[in-house]
Amino acid sequence: MKVYKIDYLVQKDVVLKDAFLEVGKDGKIIGIQKEYNGDYEHLRGLVLPGFQNAHSHCFQYAMAGMAELHSTTNEPDDFWSWRDSMYKIALQISPEQLESVAMMLYSEMLRMGYTEVAEFHYLHHDKDGKTYSNLSEMGERLMSAAQKTGIKITLIPIFYQKGGFGKEAAEGQRRFLSSDSENYLKLVDASRKSAEKFSKAKVVKGIHSLRAVDEKGLQNVLNTKEKDLPLHIHISEQLKEVEECKSFYGARPVQWLLDNFEVDSNYHLVHATHLAESEIQGIANSGANVVLCPSTEGNLGDGIFPLRAFQEMGGKWSIGTDSHIGLQFMEELRLLDYGQRLISHKRNTFYSKQQGNPGFYGLSQAICNGRKAMGVQSSNFFEIGHDFDAVVVDMVHPLLFMSNPELKLATNLYSMDQTSIKEVYVAGERVITNGMHHQMDAIWMDFAKTLKELSFRA
Ligand SMILES: [Zn+2]
Structure with a gap:
């Protein structure tokens, strides 16, 4: 002792x-x-x-800051053009190189005070898109780096199947793909077997987004969701994604998810930036959590999450550093609060009905809901x-x-x-x-x- x-x-x-x-x-x-x-x-x-980092794409750390040199011709540069650069990098990294980047990133996260990370991992296959002989090779490298640096990891092997609503995947997405939910579940099993080698690792399920899987695959994964384990999904990050979902499914992404599945407090909706009033209320009523990534959302020009309305409805949120353009926990909280102040012209935007001290309010949301994102129930x-x-x-x-x-x-x-x-x-x-x-x-x-x-x- x-x-x-x-x-x-x-x-x-x-x-x-x-x-x-x-x-x-x-x-x-x-x-x-x-x-x-x-x-x-x-x-x-x-x-x-210890702080919780509830959303990470490790390999993107290697490119943080690289997409900041803009053309002077006033061509549009947004999430979608940034994504093209990100794919180029995703296609090059070997397992050894991923582990090396993860060692650097996770040691930096520890230096910033994060003691646990949820790794939203979709870089599954080799450069040609073929499976490695160890199906979970890349995920195992991430868990190995976490173990060696000393951070706890929740690996989320991601189900990624399509190139958009009703669209086949593009060539540049070949390292991410599972042909169907059966193949995806094999990847989850292999990742769990790999996790047995490490004392600081666990594995939970996740779906890239509504646009990246077909309806049958989504049903197979969500309807067999393990009770009491978290499930992570990107949702409503981009306006274009919302419009495409409306034409394909006839509803906005969050509304469609809420209408078709038993969304509960084990769901962790990443970004959820663009919400109708009824969707804000719907998420809060379901008890689902939102994972906010203020520095990445700001960097990509995604938009501003309606935190004020959400927190007044008792909504729950945590923090992730996503692309890792920013890594400081307190900066993420500040950006979140200042975004609300700037659009509301008020200063008291970061509080709950029970807690008026923003330090306690921000910390308890980010930490307690961040722990839930890792499958840990501890509200103190x-x-x-x-x-x-x-x-x-x-x-x-x-x-x-x-x-x-x-x-x-x-x-x-x-x-x-x-x-x-x-x-x-x-x-x-x-x-x-x-x-x-x-x-x-x-x-x-x-x-x-x-x-x-x-x-x-x-
Ligand atoms: Zn993400």
Whole structure:
């Protein structure tokens, strides 16, 4: 057993001063108390629960920033042109190179305070679109990188079948495809077998989007959904996708999903940017969660999620960094809030009927619903019997140091960045010390070699 004395321990709606937290050999929290007479390690600073990254496409990290050089001819550059560049990169990466990129990305996520990632993984096959002899080769590389860097991973092998509503897949999508739901379920089984090799990995199901699968495939996967396990799906990210869904299915994507399936609190709808009023209410009523990716949605010009209406209806959301153009957790929360302020001309946009402190509100939504996205049910911070996953924020910041305990969280949210993160713990193990990952040099060298091989960014 190990005991930590913590200067400021962030709970769901209060900050405890000078708490003693006991962690067992298995990395799980045994108790939290006010007094302790014995040896302890002192964690100096503000200690937050580990952040959850509920939506990641690992390989896209290698191209983050590369699609930012725009033509001066005023040609349209939007999600669809960005997607063409992304496909080019997806077609080149080998399993070894994917693992190398994942090592870099996941060590960076840990440095930013994420202790768990949901990997929305559709890069399944080799460069010619043929299956690897190990069906889950690419997913296994992601889980291996997570294990080696120390982050927990929920691998979501994605069912991807079509090139659009009623359209065959394009040549550039060949690495992503399962011919039908039976083949997809074989991939899930193979991924689960691979996951047995790793202590920090689990596997759940996901569907790329309504446009990427046919109706029969969708029914086969959704109607056999495992009870109590999360299911992830991209939905209503693009206006064009909404219009195409209306012509193909006769309804908007979210409405059609709600009308045709038993959508419940295990569903994690990624983006859900473009919603009619009835769809906002429909998601909130179903108990489904929305995964918001503010920096990627902003970068791609997707649109702004109607958070204010959704939260007033008791809607639940979490945060993902998607294409990884931004990786800072607090920045994602700030962008989300500021988007709402900018369109509503109000400042009080980030709160619930129960919680008026945006620090507590944002953190509890992103963390508790983020855990649900990984299949973990825990609605408190630092809960007894759960892993000690923690982020230690340095108190050597003039505003943070001078704030009262409750104001510390809002100060951290609105006026600080990741450089304030000093240490990160995953299941009781320290993986970030003095703001650095313990294998940083080796990971960097390997990542540089990989990008050179791929001739990226030269
Ligand atoms: Zn995505």
